[in-house]
Amino acid sequence: MTDSIANTEQSTGPQLRSGFSGADIPAYEDYAHCVHCGLCLNNCPTYKLWGLEADSPRGRIRQIVLVDQGRLPLGDSFVKHIDQCLDCRACESACPSGVEYGKLVEAARAQIEQNYKRPFFSRLARNFVFRGLLPYPGRIAVLARILYIYQCSGLQALVRATGILRLVGMAGKEKLLPPIDREFFFSKLGKTYPAVGPRRARVALFAGCVAQVSFSALHEATIRVLTANGCEVVVPAGQTCCGALPSHAGVRDVARSLARVNLEVFLGGEFDAVITNAAGCGSTLKEYEHLFAAGTPEHEKAHAFRKKMRDATEFLADLGISSQLSGKPMRVTYQDSCHLLHGQKIREAPRKLLRAIPGLELVEMAMADYCCGSAGSYNVTETETSLALLAEKMKHARATNAPVIVTANPGCLLQMRAGAQIHGTGQEVFHVMELLDHALVKQA
Numbered sequence: 001m002t003d004s005i006a007n008t009e010q011s012t013g014p015q016l017r018s019g020f021s022g023a024d025i026p027a028y029e030d031y032a033h034c035v036h037c038g039l040c041l042n043n044c045p046t047y048k049l050w051g052l053e054a055d056s057p058r059g060r061i062r063q064i065v066l067v068d069q070g071r072l073p074l075g076d077s078f079v080k081h082i083d084q085c086l087d088c089r090a091c092e093s094a095c096p097s098g099v100e101y102g103k104l105v106e107a108a109r110a111q112i113e114q115n116y117k118r119p120f121f122s123r124l125a126r127n128f129v130f131r132g133l134l135p136y137p138g139r140i141a142v143l144a145r146i147l148y149i150y151q152c153s154g155l156q157a158l159v160r161a162t163g164i165l166r167l168v169g170m171a172g173k174e175k176l177l178p179p180i181d182r183e184f185f186f187s188k189l190g191k192t193y194p195a196v197g198p199r200r201a202r203v204a205l206f207a208g209c210v211a212q213v214s215f216s217a218l219h220e221a222t223i224r225v226l227t228a229n230g231c232e233v234v235v236p237a238g239q240t241c242c243g244a245l246p247s248h249a250g251v252r253d254v255a256r257s258l259a260r261v262n263l264e265v266f267l268g269g270e271f272d273a274v275i276t277n278a279a280g281c282g283s284t285l286k287e288y289e290h291l292f293a294a295g296t297p298e299h300e301k302a303h304a305f306r307k308k309m310r311d312a313t314e315f316l317a318d319l320g321i322s323s324q325l326s327g328k329p330m331r332v333t334y335q336d337s338c339h340l341l342h343g344q345k346i347r348e349a350p351r352k353l354l355r356a357i358p359g360l361e362l363v364e365m366a367m368a369d370y371c372c373g374s375a376g377s378y379n380v381t382e383t384e385t386s387l388a389l390l391a392e393k394m395k396h397a398r399a400t401n402a403p404v405i406v407t408a409n410p411g412c413l414l415q416m417r418a419g420a421q422i423h424g425t426g427q428e429v430f431h432v433m434e435l436l437d438h439a440l441v442k443q444a
């Protein structure tokens with residue numbers, strides 16, 4: 001351990017007072033694994049964009065150590081570099097020392113949330129989204145209704161045509177708004193969908209928060225695919241937002257209270273697995289243990305829950321496709337979702353399912369494992385950087401000459417759809433579950 005970042009700092013003088021305080025302090029045993037070898041640097045999108053050590057994984061870990069040792073203030077500079085991280089965790093996949101960078105950056109953000117005063121409008125927006133909106137499905141539904149009217153009444157087209165969005169610097173953000181469904185998935189909570197044919201498994205579907213107002217069709221496609229493959233699908237009532245967005249933003253008290261609700265709901269039923277079609281949610285749901293101290297009852301529940309939690313592609317690839325599939329010749333390319341690949345280490349399952357579709361030709365795009373810039377709410381908070389990453393992504397997607405891009409995460413799907421529109425690639429973008437649903441041979 002003599003060459004670790006932590007010990008290098010400690011060897012330069014006596015341990016100083018920590019700049020961190022309160023709950024969720026980045027743990028020494030987490031950052032001490034970093035041997036500052038730099039092997040993660042070229043996998044980091046922000047380092048590749050700007051070439052700055054302070055915006056690399058190694059540089060960010062060093063800043064966390066320095067704040068912990070009282071050598072760097074928890075101030076504007078620290079906050080800027082931690083905010084600019086996508087939390088894509090590509091650095092974790094590259095790290096030979098097993099540094100769990102996601103844990104570190106989320107703890108650093110929790111410290112920022114508790115000990116740093118953001119500008120007034122930033123605090124207002126964060127409080128509204130993380131504390132006033134995401135934990136309340138009813139409020140999400142009301143806001144979604146308003147957005148639906150904006151999108152479908154012609155008002156959106158009018159506002160775009162006036163150029164006012166450009167004037168107020170909102171043109172990029174507005175393009176990334178999810179299209180709102182006519183009917184929300186909330187009405188399906190509490191329902192059970194029987195397996196087609198002999199039952200092979202009984203599963204619970206995790207429905208999420210924003211996904212219930214903008215990805216109802218994806219949820220329905222997922223249910224059709226699962227039931228066609230012999231799964232009885234239950235959509236438990238009482239479930240709530242997974243807490244990924246608050247957790248990534250450092251708002252851990254909210255993430256914890258959401259986790260408690262989901263643990264009660266999903267552990268309260270007899271399920272072979274709990275399924276999500278959202279890789280970003282799945283990675284947080286599988287890591288609820290990080291939110292609770294070891295030895296607490298909640299930590300034990302989170303541990304039991306982790307064993308049940310599966311991404312839809314992971315579960316179905318393991319179970320094996322039993323439904324009949326048909327298809328026409330189609331060339332597609334697959335974009336890895338960071339939280340599926342780097343967060344959950346799932347690379348092969350979605351590809352295996354795609355290859356099972358007759359006629360489908362899977363063409364790998366260069367840098368498919370590189371973040372598209374969606375990264376939870378990053379495309380809203382750091383829009384310029386997000387669009388720069390998206391431009392790079394669309395260059396690689398276009399080069400495949402595949403008319404269809406496939407992903408396994410709703411956030412990436414929206415981002416890639418916006419990318420296809422902004423860069424005029426003409427490509428359609430689907431979720432793996434949607435392509436499987438299209439390929440199902442419907443029984444009479």
Ligand code: SF4
Pocket residue numbers: 033034035036037038039040041057058061091094095096097098099
């Ligand atoms: S690869 Fe791992 S050990 Fe090496 S600098 Fe990056 S985080 Fe530290």
Ligand code: SF4
Pocket residue numbers: 043044045046047055056057060084085086087088089090091092101
């Ligand atoms: S999480 Fe992504 S953006 Fe952040 S340091 Fe790691 S590779 Fe870079």
